[in-house]
C-alpha cells in the first residue's frame with residue numbers, strides 16, 4: 001500500500017463549480033494512505049464510467065511530505081495544529097520560517113479550502129485510519145446538519161470525540177459553516193480500510209448532493225452494503241465519555257489484542273504506564289487503543305446513546321430550546337463571547353454536561369466548579 005508515485009496536493013476535481021461541493025481530505029496523517037488510495041479509485045471510476053455530477057468533488061491530499069515518507073507527520077501533527085493563533089498566522093501569510101515544516105502543508109490546504117465559493121452547500125469528509133483494529137466509524141460534532149451526513153454513511157457515529165481533541169482541521173471548517181465528518185476506515189495496513197473509505201466517499205457524495213439522481217452507474221448500493229456489513233450489528237450512535245491522555249513521560253503501553261468497540265468492564269486492566277497497570281475508570285466500549293509510537297491519546301471509552309435521547313435532542317433544538325439555557329440557575333453568558341456559556345456546577349445541580357450536549361453545546365473546558373461550553377456554529381446559524 002505504500003505510495004511511490006509523486007503526490008499532488010489536488011488529487012482530482014470533477015463536476016460543475018456551481019452547485020454543492022464535497023471536499024475529500026485524504027491522508028492528513030501521512031501513515032494513513034487508505035484515504036489516498038480510496039480517493040484515487042473513486043476519481044478513476046467517475047472518469048471511466050463517465051458518471052455525471054450535479055455538484056463538485058474535490059479530493060485533496062493532507063500531508064503530502066509525510067505521506068511520501070510513510071510517517072504520521074514530520075514535526076507537528078497536521079490534525080492538531082489548527083489553533084486560533086496558527087490559523088490566524090496561516091491566513092495572514094506571515095513567515096513560517098521558524099514554524100514546523102507541516103505548517104506549510106497546512107497553509108496550502110487552508111488556501112485551497114478558503115478559496116472555495118461560499119454560496120453553495122459545502123461538505124468535507126476527512127478520511128483517516130487507526131493503529132489498532134477497528135470497524136469503520138464516523139466522528140462528528142453533534143450539529144443537526146452533520147448528523148444528516150453521518151446517518152448516510154451507514155457506520156457507527158461517535159459524538160463527543162472532537163470535543164476531546166483541540167486544533168483539528170474540521171473544527172476550523174465547522175466554524176466557517178462547512179458540514180463536516182471524519183471517517184475512520186479501519187486499521188492503517190488493512191486493505192479493507194481502503195474499501196471502507198471508498199464506500200464512505202460514494203455515500204458522502206450522495207449526502208452532499210454532488211451525485212445526479214438516478215444514475216445507475218453509481219455504486220451506492222454496494223457502498224451501503226459494504227459499510228453495513230462492516231458494522232456487524234453494533235449500535236449506530238456512541239458518545240465518548242473518557243479520554244486517557246498520555247505524554248511520552250508516562251511510558252504508556254496498551255495491552256496487546258484490544259480493538260475499537262470491544263466491551264470493557266470497570267477497573268479492567270487496559271495497559272501499563274510508569275505507575276503500573278492502567279485500569280478502565282468505567283464500563284463502556286473501547287475506542288482507538290494506541291498501537292503506534294506517536295500520539296497523545298492512549299485510548300477512549302464510550303457508550304451507546306439511546307435512540308430516544310437522540311430524538312429528544314432533535315426535537316428540543318428544532319424548538320429553539322437551547323436559546324433558553326441562559327435562564328437556568330447557575331448559567332450565564334460569557335460577557336466576552338456571545339456563543340459561550342459559563343456554568344457554575346455548584347448551582348446548576350442538574351446533569352449539566354449531559355443536558356447541554358443534548359441541546360447541541362460543546363464542552364470547551366472546566367475550571368474548578370466552572371464549566372465553559374459553547375454553541376456549535378452550525379446550531380447557532382440555525383436557531384439564532
Ligand SMILES: [Zn+2]
Pocket residue numbers: 028029032127128129
Ligand atoms: Zn488520522
